[in-house]
Amino acid sequence: MASPEIETLTEALSRLPGLGPRSARRAVLHLIKRREAALAPLRAALEAVEARLTSCGICGNVDTSDPCGICRDPRRDARALCVVEEVADLWALDRAKLFPGRFHVLGGRLSALDGVRPEDLSIDLLMRRLEAGGIDEVVLAMNATLEGQTTAHYIADRIERMPVRVTQLAHGLPVGGELDYLDEGTIAQALRARRPVA
Amino acid sequence: MASPEIETLTEALSRLPGLGPRSARRAVLHLIKRREAALAPLRAALEAVEARLTSCGICGNVDTSDPCGICRDPRRDARALCVVEEVADLWALDRAKLFPGRFHVLGGRLSALDGVRPEDLSIDLLMRRLEAGGIDEVVLAMNATLEGQTTAHYIADRIERMPVRVTQLAHGLPVGGELDYLDEGTIAQALRARRPVA
Numbered sequence: 001m002a003s004p005e006i007e008t009l010t011e012a013l014s015r016l017p018g019l020g021p022r023s024a025r026r027a028v029l030h031l032i033k034r035r036e037a038a039l040a041p042l043r044a045a046l047e048a049v050e051a052r053l054t055s056c057g058i059c060g061n062v063d064t065s066d067p068c069g070i071c072r073d074p075r076r077d078a079r080a081l082c083v084v085e086e087v088a089d090l091w092a093l094d095r096a097k098l099f100p101g102r103f104h105v106l107g108g109r110l111s112a113l114d115g116v117r118p119e120d121l122s123i124d125l126l127m128r129r130l131e132a133g134g135i136d137e138v139v140l141a142m143n144a145t146l147e148g149q150t151t152a153h154y155i156a157d158r159i160e161r162m163p164v165r166v167t168q169l170a171h172g173l174p175v176g177g178e179l180d181y182l183d184e185g186t187i188a189q190a191l192r193a194r195r196p197v198a
Numbered sequence: 199m200a201s202p203e204i205e206t207l208t209e210a211l212s213r214l215p216g217l218g219p220r221s222a223r224r225a226v227l228h229l230i231k232r233r234e235a236a237l238a239p240l241r242a243a244l245e246a247v248e249a250r251l252t253s254c255g256i257c258g259n260v261d262t263s264d265p266c267g268i269c270r271d272p273r274r275d276a277r278a279l280c281v282v283e284e285v286a287d288l289w290a291l292d293r294a295k296l297f298p299g300r301f302h303v304l305g306g307r308l309s310a311l312d313g314v315r316p317e318d319l320s321i322d323l324l325m326r327r328l329e330a331g332g333i334d335e336v337v338l339a340m341n342a343t344l345e346g347q348t349t350a351h352y353i354a355d356r357i358e359r360m361p362v363r364v365t366q367l368a369h370g371l372p373v374g375g376e377l378d379y380l381d382e383g384t385i386a387q388a389l390r391a392r393r394p395v396a
Contacts, residue, residue, distance in 0.1 A: 003262045005250055009243035013214075015236060016225040023216035029286050030215050031244075032251060032260050038213060043244040045207035046229070050237050052203055053230060062230050064201045088227050 006032075058129070060105030060122055062087050070094075070102055077101045079136040083126060083155065085109050085143060093141060101137075104129065109147045110154055123155065130162055140168040204230075256327075258303030258320055260285050268292075268300055275299040277334040281324060281353065283307045283341060291339060299335075302327065307345040308352055321353065328360055338366040 006028060014024035031039040055061070056068035063069055070076060080101025084090050090103045106121040129135065140155060142148035156166050172190035173179075179187060204226060212222035229237040253259070254266035261267055268274060278299025282288050288301045304319040327333065338353060340346035354364050370388035371377075377385060 003251070003260075003267070005243070005246045005262060006260070009240075009247050012236070012240040012243045016211075016217075016240075017228050018221035018224060019214075019216060025286065025289075026216060027214040028247075029284070032247065032285070035248065035251075038210070039244060039248050042207075042210040042214075043241065043248055045203070045210045046237060046241040046244065048203045049207050049226075049230065050233065050241055053201070053233075062201075062204070064203060069201070086227070087230070088223070091223075 059090075059103050060087070060107060060125075061090055061103060078134060080139070081129070081135050081137070082139040082141050084141050085148060085151070089141065089143070099139070101139075106151070109142065109145075110151045111147045118154065121151075123158070126155070127158065130159065130164060135164055137165045137167060140166065142168075144169075144171055257288075257301050258285070258305060258323075259288055259301060276332060278337065279327070279333050279335070280337040280339050282339050283346060283349070287339065287341070297337070299337075304349070307340065307343075308349045309345045316352065319349075321356070324353070325356065328357065328362060333362055335363045335365060338364065340366075342367075342369055 009031075010021070010024045010028050013019055013027050014021045016024075019027065031042065052064045053062055054064070054066050056063055056066050056071055058067045058071045061068040061070060065072070077100045080099070081104055082090075082093060082099050082101060083104045083106065084093065085106050085108060087105055090105055093099055093103075104122070104126050106123065106126070108116050108121055110116055110118065110121070130138070138159060140152040142152040152168055156168075159166050170193065171186070172193055173182065173186065177186070207229075208219070208222045208226050211217055211225050212219045214222075217225065229240065250262045251260055252262070252264050254261055254264050254269055256265045256269045259266040259268060263270070275298045278297070279302055280288075280291060280297050280299060281302045281304065282291065283304050283306060285303055288303055291297055291301075302320070302324050304321065304324070306314050306319055308314055308316065308319070328336070336357060338350040340350040350366055354366075357364050368391060369384070370391055371380065371384065375384070
């Protein structure tokens with residue numbers, strides 16, 4: 001009975017991760033009831049992203065300019081390169097405000113299950129960036145998942161002969177982690193990588 | 199570090215019910231990665247709803263025409279009127295495909311806590327519809343909540359002197375309900391309203 005416009009919007013929203021048909025319907029009603037305060041701003045924000053956003057040809061980040069703001073920023077250390085799976089990971093690392101260098105977004109992770117091969121990721125582009133020189137350290141910042149670590153090993157193998165230092169994120173206790181609640185895998189990693197008390 | 203366009207979109211999405219900042223960020227990344235398949239259709243659907251949707255001046259339903267499709271439908275029984283709290287309730291009842299009449303959307307429920315008074319709802323409009331005549335039955339289809347039932351009682355009081363039959367939705371076991379898992383309130387309602395086996 002809802003008009004086709006509402007059905008179409010409900011369907012488009014229900015395809016977002018985290019929203020099912022029921023919550024999409026609630027979201028639509030929320031938007032309809034707040035046309036000025038919620039519907040118009042969301043529509044305008046989508047328009048702006050659709051019109052202005054592009055992928056950075058160097059690192060694969062998403063930004064309004066190509067090269068992106070990070071690749072163009074002269075204060076960034078061009079000698080350090082952090083390799084991540086997805087743009088979301090780049091944002092997460094950047095929120096930590098600790099890594100001073102630039103990034104390289106692979107666009108996924110190697111996965112036999114999902115049929116993702118090295119040529120499906122931007123690994124060749126990464127090799128060309130490294131071959132061009134000027135990079136001292138590559139930080140492999142893959143997720144601590146089986147597929148993420150497989151991807152990290154594959155890239156580490158391919159970089160091996162190059163004159164760059166290859167590092168990876170430390171694995172261990174997360175901040176606030178309580179031993180009693182952590183899985184054995186994490187505890188084993190933390191124990192294996194234990195460090196002398198300074 | 200994400201561009202202002204992305205921040206704005208993330209914020210607009212995170213204000214939807216059911217989406218917090220984290221899931222909004224995931225939704226934005228999903229949209230950015232699927233510009234043609236997800237971002238453009240969602241933007242277009244929002245545009246269509248924003249441009250074409252209006253409130254029905256008779257019943258308060260949301261539709262592309264005023265009066266709405268239900269109020270204009272000649273196959274609908276004009277003598278039966280179902281009063282609901284919100285447009286979502288109208289849709290839910292209409293999905294059940296059982297009520298042949300028309301609707302009246304109050305736009306909320308009486309609430310001392312939220313400061314919602316009778317004049318904040320479209321109750322006067324409802325009284326005018328009833329005074330105009332031609333309606334035999336009013337179904338009070340408020341939610342089975344304290345506020346919903348308070349609203350139903352209030353409206354029933356005001357209709358009392360009018361020559362219409364006032365009914366309300368039955369309360370009892372929901373379909374598939376198991377006694378062991380239902381609250382005592384529901385079981386008490388079902389027991390109080392028990393009916394002879396046909």
